[in-house]
Amino acid sequence: MRFRTTALVAAAALALAPVLAGATSPAAATAAVSSCATLSSGQVDPSGTPRAVAAIAPAGHLVTGYCVQAGSAAPVYVDLAAPVTWTVIRGAAGIAHYSYAWVATDSTEVVEPGQEPSVPDEAPELPSTPAPALNPWDWNWTYAAPTCDALTVRYPANIPAGQSNDVNIRFNSNLGRTTFNYHNNEGTWSGTTSFPYAQHPAYPTSGLRWFTVEWIQVAGTNYHWQGALNCLVGSDGKAETVDAPQAVTSISGFNTSTVKVRVGTTVAADTVVLANVDLSAVVLQRWTSGRWAAVKTVAKVDGAIKVTFPRETRPGTVTYRLAAPDTDFVTGAVTKNLVVKVVKAPKKKRR
Structure with missing residues (x-):
């Protein structure tokens, strides 16, 4: 499965370290009243504003719920119908920060010889949203x-x-x-x-x-x-x-035929429908010098969008495509090519 978890697990471990050691995370200490409660993990501020992150329980524990704050919206608390070893936290507008709760499980607790068994902790109670x-x-x-x-x-x-x-x-x-x-x-x-x-x-x-x-x-x-x-x-x-499963990204409606335009004009705009792009930049690319080069970002969200093309300034053949990158949670997609034959405008006849 194309779920690159190495970085996610490392990030989760860093986030959990101060909590498991009994310390308070700096993010939690400075959190505003409208921010997520620290719960078991402490408040986690992801790099950038991802649309989804993985909440992974430490060994011997299960995730019971989480809080997520997306953009400038109020925090949302989510209870899981049953505890799990991991879950995905999502924020449609991009996750500003999150926290999650866990509870210890007796069946996975390992007690070394001469060590006193730990008392299973209880998951913090999540406010209802x-x-x-x-x-x-x-x-x-x-x-x-x-x-x-x-x-x-x-x-x-x-x-x-x-x-x-x-x-x-x-x-x-x-x-x-x-x-x-x-x-x-x-x-x-x-x-x-x-x-x-x-x-x-x-x-x-x-x-x-x-x-x-x-x-x-x-x-x-x-x-x-x-x-x-x-x-x-x-x-x-x-x-x-x-x-974890990846949603299959789709890009439909992009013109993949061969068209002809005159120098100084543009290709007709397309209306394209995007699904499961996961806030990644969907980019219009042009084949230049043996590689695909980005022309511009056309969208970062699902739905119908209008794709416009640059003005063609010289005769020849130009090739375009749309590309959405893969992430931990979506497959990404690349369209077939649009081939544009750019021709000189006919000379005006002298009267």
């Missing part, structure tokens, strides 16, 4: 689209009691079609709850190469998500790293 109350109540409330690692539901603040204890997610994969059911035997979910696929007992532990999320039902709403979220699965073969 429910969706705004619906007034009047509406059974057609919606939730965010799934990602390749989890479905995250932000339940309305005034959802009726007993209406949020089931979630069903239908998968189609190289191993066949199945539906994951998440059921809360102890009550109902509320606030913001994440349902990581890898924690479900029916999630394949081997042989899974790809899957598509096709349909989702969340108890408490009449809205059912339907679509085709394509995810690529693989492994780097290293037990010490975390492998």
